[in-house]
Amino acid sequence: MTIPADVTAGVAVFDRLTGRFTESREPDRAFRSASVVKLLLALDFLWNRGPAYDPPQADRDRLAAMLSSSDDAAASHYWSTGGGSAVIARMVPRLALTGTLPPPAAYPGYWGYTATTAADTVRVYRYLLDTAPLPVREIVLGALHRSTRCATDGFDQNFGLPSAFEAPGAVKQGWSGFTSGGCTPAPAGRYGPSSGAAAGAHEPTDTATGSGEPVAPTEVAERSAPSSAPAAAPSLDLTSEALHTTGTVGPDDRTVVAVLTLHPDGTPYGTAYSKVTTLTGSLDVPGAVRPSGTRFTTWGSGVRVRSAPTTASAALTTLPAGVDVLVGCQQQGGLVSVPPYTNDWWAYLPQYGGWITNIYVNSPGNTLPGVGRCP
Structure with a gap:
């Protein structure tokens, strides 16, 4: 494992075929989750819906956008309608999570400030892969297998797993604290349909800025969390830039990978993007195929x-x-x-x-x- 200079990392790599971890580095260290919490938002919404539950088309579209393209408005919807931090209070015991905590009290509406760990992220994927009802697995993992290269807020999601390995399986990325260089969709294929972007005459284009993650809910006021809600992480780093890559690699989603990272405040997105890809590519990931070039x-x-x-x-x-x-x-x-x-x-x-x-x-x-x- 190679952790680049100035990067703080929590890493867990679990081989489902052998039932063992091949890499582990501070797996219980708490990071703000950024968009990785969207996995819990989707599972909370689908929990106890019954084996034959078929979500309304509006929710199917919203879940797909939230998981495939990291749509923030969809996350804010499920955070708000689910009761805000009550989502975390419900999901922690359901999935036996040990390091996941709600946002700090001063940031009750910021779902991306939920604390999580690499170990808990692996637990979430293992539930999806091995325990979740088939309809839930198909909805959530299906969307993660269709991860788009460009997120709806204009961030490039191709760092980490998608760059380090050929044809990764499920992918859920997270970022917080950056501005974006302006990502536009690629042609139809793994990364989704083309936007029909017109060709320009000059290189490069002007830089666009993205809203970043997390954002406060905008649709419905957050409900109060129940008294049983776990306490927030006391010393969660909300200043350093966060960039996380999580998902599965190999045939039949053989290996679960969680790489959570922090970078010094002010680190450019491209720099963090490259460092996370370097770190991810250095890991022992059974079933992975590294691209040539x-x-x-x-x-x-x-x-x-x-x-x-x-x-x-x-x-x-x-x-x-x-x-x-x-x-x-x-x-x-x-x-x-x-x-x-x-x-x-x-x-x-x-x-x-x-x-x-x-x-x-x-x-x-x-x-x-x-x-x-x-x-």
């Missing part, structure tokens, strides 16, 4: 990934500023000029299914060392 760091804000190696092609999405990318190969294409740089070489990013100009890849020359030509 060479990682490079990019520069620039809002760098477009295009469908072909030319600025005349469609823009598929944008990259977080300064993020590491996996380059599969390179070839010459349309000439790009960003004074004082001019370059006609382009890098193919297999995990994005598109191209970026080599100008925005940190490398001393026009071509990238150690990277072959595309066939």
